[in-house]
Amino acid sequence: MFRFIVRRLLVTVPMVLVVITLTWALIRLAPGNFYASERKLPPAIEKNIRTKYGLDQPWYVQYGRVMRNIMTLDFGNSLRYESETVNDVLKRTVPVSAAVGICAYLLALLVGTTMGTLAALKQNSKLDYAAMGLSMLGISMPNFVLGPLLVLVFSLSLYWLPPARWGGFPSRSIVLPVLTLSAIYMAYIARLTRAGMLEVLRSDYIRTARAKGLTERQVVLRHALRGGLLPVVSFTGPALAILITGTVVVERIFALPGLGTYFINANLNRDEPLILGIVAFTSILVLVFNLIVDIAYGFIDPRIRY
Amino acid sequence: MSDERTPQVPTEEGRAQDPWGAQGGPALTPRGTPQKAPVTARRGDEIHAFPETAVGEGDVRTAGEAGPARGTSLWRDAWKRLLRNRLAVFGMFVVGFIAVAVLVGPAIIKAATGFTYDYIPPGQAVSYPPFTSPEGAFSWTHPMGTDAAGRDMLARVLQGGRISLMVGVISTFVSILIGVTWGATAGYLGGKVDDLLMRIVDVLYAIPYMMIVIVLLAFFGGRTPLQQIFLLFAALGAVSWLTMARIVRGQVISLKNQEYVLAARATGVSTPKIIFRHIVPNALGPVIVYATLTIPSVMLQEAFLSFLGLGVQAPYASWGSLAQEGIQNIAVFPWQLIFPGVTMALTLFSLNFLGDGLRDALDPQMRKF
Numbered sequence: 008m009f010r011f012i013v014r015r016l017l018v019t020v021p022m023v024l025v026v027i028t029l030t031w032a033l034i035r036l037a038p039g040n041f042y043a044s045e046r047k048l049p050p051a052i053e054k055n056i057r058t059k060y061g062l063d064q065p066w067y068v069q070y071g072r073v074m075r076n077i078m079t080l081d082f083g084n085s086l087r088y089e090s091e092t093v094n095d096v097l098k099r100t101v102p103v104s105a106a107v108g109i110c111a112y113l114l115a116l117l118v119g120t121t122m123g124t125l126a127a128l129k130q131n132s133k134l135d136y137a138a139m140g141l142s143m144l145g146i147s148m149p150n151f152v153l154g155p156l157l158v159l160v161f162s163l164s165l166y167w168l169p170p171a172r173w174g175g176f177p178s179r180s181i182v183l184p185v186l187t188l189s190a191i192y193m194a195y196i197a198r199l200t201r202a203g204m205l206e207v208l209r210s211d212y213i214r215t216a217r218a219k220g221l222t223e224r225q226v227v228l229r230h231a232l233r234g235g236l237l238p239v240v241s242f243t244g245p246a247l248a249i250l251i252t253g254t255v256v257v258e259r260i261f262a263l264p265g266l267g268t269y270f271i272n273a274n275l276n277r278d279e280p281l282i283l284g285i286v287a288f289t290s291i292l293v294l295v296f297n298l299i300v301d302i303a304y305g306f307i308d309p310r311i312r313y
Numbered sequence: 314m315s316d317e318r319t320p321q322v323p324t325e326e327g328r329a330q331d332p333w334g335a336q337g338g339p340a341l342t343p344r345g346t347p348q349k350a351p352v353t354a355r356r357g358d359e360i361h362a363f364p365e366t367a368v369g370e371g372d373v374r375t376a377g378e379a380g381p382a383r384g385t386s387l388w389r390d391a392w393k394r395l396l397r398n399r400l401a402v403f404g405m406f407v408v409g410f411i412a413v414a415v416l417v418g419p420a421i422i423k424a425a426t427g428f429t430y431d432y433i434p435p436g437q438a439v440s441y442p443p444f445t446s447p448e449g450a451f452s453w454t455h456p457m458g459t460d461a462a463g464r465d466m467l468a469r470v471l472q473g474g475r476i477s478l479m480v481g482v483i484s485t486f487v488s489i490l491i492g493v494t495w496g497a498t499a500g501y502l503g504g505k506v507d508d509l510l511m512r513i514v515d516v517l518y519a520i521p522y523m524m525i526v527i528v529l530l531a532f533f534g535g536r537t538p539l540q541q542i543f544l545l546f547a548a549l550g551a552v553s554w555l556t557m558a559r560i561v562r563g564q565v566i567s568l569k570n571q572e573y574v575l576a577a578r579a580t581g582v583s584t585p586k587i588i589f590r591h592i593v594p595n596a597l598g599p600v601i602v603y604a605t606l607t608i609p610s611v612m613l614q615e616a617f618l619s620f621l622g623l624g625v626q627a628p629y630a631s632w633g634s635l636a637q638e639g640i641q642n643i644a645v646f647p648w649q650l651i652f653p654g655v656t657m658a659l660t661l662f663s664l665n666f667l668g669d670g671l672r673d674a675l676d677p678q679m680r681k682f
Contacts, residue, residue, distance in 0.1 A: 018516070026520055030528050037532035143669075147661035149613055151620045151636050152654030155643050163644050244519070252523040256617055260640065270524070271621055274531035282528060289521050297519050 012302065019294045024077065026290045027283060031073050034279050035066065060086075073283060082284035087276045093284035096269060101288070104254050104265035106176045110185045112250065115192035120236065122193070123200025127235070128227065130205060138197060145194025150253055154187035154260040171262040184261045188253050192246055196239055204235035233307065240304060244297040251289055391598075394674040401670020407663035411656070415474035418467075428465035430472035430630065460638065460649050469630055470653050476631040477657065480545055481612035485604050487550025488611075492557025493600060497588045499558070500565030511562065514555050522552045523614070530623040538626045545624055549611050560603055564596035598675040605668035609661040616657060632657040 048056070057063045061072065076082050082093035091099075119142075126138040161183060162170035169180045207213060208231055216230045255267030262268075266285060273281040395401055423429050460466055499510035526548045534541045568574065569592060577587050616633030618624035625631040632653045639650030 022516055022519065025516075026525070029525060033525070033528050033532055143662060143665055144658075147609065147665055148658045149616055149620075149633075149636070149654065149661075151616070151633070151640065152650070152658055155636075155640050155650050155654070159643060159647055248521050248523070251521055252617065255527075256620060259621060271527070271623075274527055274623075277532070286521075286524050286528070289524060293521050294519055 012298070015298050015301065019298060022294060023287065023290045024074070027073065027077055027287055028070075030283060030286045031070065031279075034277070034282065035069075076280075076283075077287055082287070083280045085273075085278055085281045087273065087278040087281065093280050096281060097266075097284060097288055100264060100266045100269050102176070103173060103263055104258070104267060107181060107184050107188060107257065107263065107265065108250050108254055110181065111189035111253075112192065112246065114185060115189040115196055116239075118189075119193045119196025120200045120232075120239065122197040124204055124227070124232065124235070126197065126201045127204035127208065135201075139201070142194035142197040145190045146198075148190065150187050150191065151256050151260060153190055154183070154257060157183050157186060158260075171260075173261075173263045173265075180261075184257050184263060187260065188250070188257045191249065191253065195242060195246070199238040199242055200235060203238040204231060207231050207234040210234070237304070237307060240300060240307060243300045244293070247293055247296050251293070391671075391674040395670055398670040398673060400666045401674070404663035404666035404670065407659060408667055411474060411660050411663075412478065415471050415478060418471035419475075422465065422468045422471070426465065428468050430464065430468045433464055460646075466649065466652055469635060470632070470656055473630040473632045473635045473653060474656065474660070476542070476625055476629055477612050477615060477633070478660075480542070480549065480615040480625075480631065481608040483546045484549035484553065484611045484615070485607045487546060488554040488557055488607060489600065489604055490554075491550065492554035493561050493593060495554065496558035496561030496563075497565050497593055497596070500562035501569055501584070501588050501592060503566075507562075511559075514558055518555055523617075526552060526614075526618070527621070527623060530618060534623065534626075538629050541624070541626050542629065545615060545618070549614055553607055553611055553614075557600070557603055557607070560599050561593075561596055564599055565592050568592050568595055602668060602672040602675055605664065605671050609664040609668070612657070612661060612664075 054063070061069060080094075084092050085096055088096060122138045122142070126135040129135055158170045161168045168182050170183075171180075173180055213226060213231055216226045221230075251267070254265060255271060257263070258265040258267040259271070266289075269281065270285045272278075273285065395405075419430065460469060495510060495514070499507045529548055530541075530544060534544055565588075574587060574591055577591050582591070612632075615624055615631060616636070619631045619633030620637045622634075622637065625634050627634075635653035636650055636657075639646070639653060643650050
């Protein structure tokens, strides 16, 4: 177990560096830079700017600086938001994205597993078809369609909830973003749960549990769910990736000051330190999550050996 | 697969491998225990090509009545199963209808009303609601209304569909090319090569690749709109081949020990030729299934990028970029978002159902009950 974690960490760390290198190379290979503008700068000023930001040094020195920054987790100053370091921006934006993302994931987990389990228990019933049709709709409905539709109904027609803007964590402004973001996971989780539960409900140990005379509730909640939810656990890693792309869109729709909004703006502004900082942050997050999921897997399913 | 293929008679081994396939069977068959199945067929026995899904008369034949030469082809079997799945048929119809509509629709609109996707009528730009004429009366001229510049929404939605579907299909094609080559090579060669190639896939799986695609498009895109679209094909194709590679690898590993591959090798056929002429065609079923499911996911990613302003750019439009334009006026002109959005959702919905149906039809073993 310990060796497994060490081995995985040995793979994980270089991977973060590979992602950063790739991103850095893309930024570097692209024509133009943060200072390239329509207005032609006088050569002396341009030279000063290049010196100030180290752009006159050879590429390997610049690359070395980027790598050092990653190692020390200090990404320097943002070019666009000059009074803030990248870490300041992260500190400001991550809580917003995290609040929306975690709420969306918990909601999806709750509703998705319930829907999937009920559908599996009543296979081929009307309930099953309704749940699966609904989840197919959830997978097919792009969140930038669902979000505005929710706004149209709940904000612009019923006036129940604010249509946009961030009002802090426990506030009504979080409801619509969370609903929009969680729809697609709800759908995936419901489908995964249903498939997993159907397989488990036909297995030997469930028959044994039934034969022992346990009530249906005990069989399902105590025995079947544990095995049936394994696919959902392994979905956590990919889910995080969808969540990150999802938050980008949801933050755009609802004008939330989160990580995604800043990432897109950093790209449009060619704010290299901020881009690298956000990419590093998310890659570390995703990779650590994958590691945690792999470890958690072993606890839930003792048959798995490392 | 060839038409000469004889229907498979269920054997002890086949049963044991797939105890879950028997949908109609007793629910509590212990894992791995063969059910009471005809192990060998005698003259007069009923042979089911796919006993687990045999329903109609076409699936049941009598041994001896028709020789192996006239066996049902696997493809025809699959087709029959597909037609029995009502949702898949619905999906097929909708996808077909939308494909035809985006192909010929713009030309018809141009002939009927004179509007094209980029024609801005002279005079003040006003967005008309659906089925409304400039005078406010009912009219057939703009069934989906007009956008903020006065352009016909129907023409724009159809034109956008062209781009969206094209990105979906071409990027999926790119992902098939990479995924099949990668997976087939790994699976056939095995050993160290397999380890290396599949480790790379594992590593790439864990990377938040959408962020890299965003950086790529933001920094390299935007020179010309056409270049941007080609960049989209390449970028989306390059990130969606991973699952394809895994599926193909699994298929190839199960196929490569078959006798006909041994025969090909014995007669001195080269390795690339064995892979692409003998093994890949036989692994085609899952590839088709997964490709059908890749198209909607790629379309969704394209729409997501276009919605952020990084994908398809003016004068071209896709469903994503139309939705992005529409959301800005949602309070006043909701139809500018609703029509492209709902059209896209309907298309993806149908493609997903078609993909699910194809999976059940072509690959009953992969079916999730």
